[in-house]
Amino acid sequence: MMNEVKLSLNKLGNGAFFIMDGAELLGEMVVNITGSDLTVYHTEVSAKAEGKGFAKKLLAAMVDHARNNNLKVIALCPYVYAQFIRHPDEYADIWKKVSSNQ
Template sequence: MTQELPEIALEDKGSKGRYFLRAPDGAEAEMTFTKVGEHQIIIDHTEVPDAFRGQGAGLRLVTRAVEDARSAGKKIIPLCPFAAAQFRRHPEWADVLKG
């Protein structure tokens, strides 16, 4: 039985930030990023604890970053292996991928 995932929250701390999901038991799935100037972000880490495994939490976090980057006119550098793999699987994200 898969329960509905909580809403994605954004924590922005100047040059760094994260998107995260928090389970009722306090477990957090997160994707961290670093801002590079005004027009680029680096996705540097994605972590999904067992409480979120198999529910698409990691993909949801990366998708939210893509949507936010697109609406803000920013590019993404996916250094995190998970995020890089998602960019390879989603060619429709090419407009926000820093080439």
């Protein structure tokens, strides 16, 4: 399938969901998975791939992964946080809200 989202993690749980076009990185969502927490740090889509819905695809893949693995999402990424705020009911089951003064 073209532009499918893949997940790559190292043994410390650091890595990213990403979309490639051949050898070129089109988009990535940087994450860490530790225990039952999936922390999302950053989402980035390359300039040439903007407007193609890749950020949404990355978000959907991350959410599916969290649900399938009983993980709670800590949304430190502004994009993911904005989506969670905008659609709280859709993400309530996986959203781990942390106080902002940590």
